Amino acid sequence: MAGYNTHVTVSSILGIGVGAGAHFGLGFTPVQAVLSGILTGIGGMLPDLDSQSGKPVREISALTAAVAPLLMMRRLLVWGKDSDGAFLLAVLLYSVIRYGGASILGKLSVHRGMFHSIPAMIIAGELTFLGYIHTDLKVKFLMGVSIALGFLSHLVLDEIWAVQWDGLKVRFNKFSGSAMKMFGPKWGPNIFCYGLMFTLTWGIFVDGGINNKQAAVQEKNMVKEAKKIEQTETRLR
Numbered sequence: 001m002a003g004y005n006t007h008v009t010v011s012s013i014l015g016i017g018v019g020a021g022a023h024f025g026l027g028f029t030p031v032q033a034v035l036s037g038i039l040t041g042i043g044g045m046l047p048d049l050d051s052q053s054g055k056p057v058r059e060i061s062a063l064t065a066a067v068a069p070l071l072m073m074r075r076l077l078v079w080g081k082d083s084d085g086a087f088l089l090a091v092l093l094y095s096v097i098r099y100g101g102a103s104i105l106g107k108l109s110v111h112r113g114m115f116h117s118i119p120a121m122i123i124a125g126e127l128t129f130l131g132y133i134h135t136d137l138k139v140k141f142l143m144g145v146s147i148a149l150g151f152l153s154h155l156v157l158d159e160i161w162a163v164q165w166d167g168l169k170v171r172f173n174k175f176s177g178s179a180m181k182m183f184g185p186k187w188g189p190n191i192f193c194y195g196l197m198f199t200l201t202w203g204i205f206v207d208g209g210i211n212n213k214q215a216a217v218q219e220k221n222m223v224k225e226a227k228k229i230e231q232t233e234t235r236l237r
């Protein structure tokens with residue numbers, strides 16, 4: 001498999017390309033384009049969350065924990081009802097991912113198991129699509145695709161490395177399996193992975209309409225609230 005630095009470098013370069021393409025080619029705003037580029041960079045590190053040991057996995061889980069609440073900001077505002085509730089949810093989400101999620105994942109998953117697969121890539125994209133609330137579906141789609149592209153770059157790199165390594169060490173890949181696979185050797189992870197993928201796909205069809213409208217209303221209310229606070233402040237001065 002390719003090393004941590006290789007993955008970060010390749011997905012970051014890809015991210016610059018994705019960001020540039022999103023803005024200059026597809027007409028997304030500069031902010032959206034930069035965000036999509038960063039997500040591509042992060043996506044390229046995600047598959048190695050399943051490696052049980054070492055500094056990279058700690059770093060990736062810390063990064064995921066920090067980015068997830070930011071990415072879900074608008075959704076947290078809807079769930080938390082106001083900015084206080086959203087902040088509490090953000091802190092909770094960070095702690096759960098940082099301290100709970102990563103260690104459970106490390107124990108349950110096998111390195112280069114189903115975390116290194118095409119369905120896992122789709123799941124990462126779908127989670128981003130669902131987590132990132134925006135009134136414009138195109139923007140949600142851009143964010144989901146960006147993560148997925150980064151993820152794909154990781155799988156491709158691992159695949160290339162495995163082939164190279166096979167020339168030197170024939171048995172290297174015997175247990176790890178291919179990175180760009182549709183199915184793993186075990187039933188359990190396959191069922192879990194595909195179950196999650198189909199649930200999220202269903203969620204996307206539901207999410208397409210309702211929650212976005214809720215978010216738009218919520219956002220308008222937040223702006224109104226902020227304006228009121230501003231007015232009160234000017235009056236007090």
Ligand SMILES: [Zn+2]
Nearest residue numbers: 001047048158
């Ligand atoms: Zn990997």
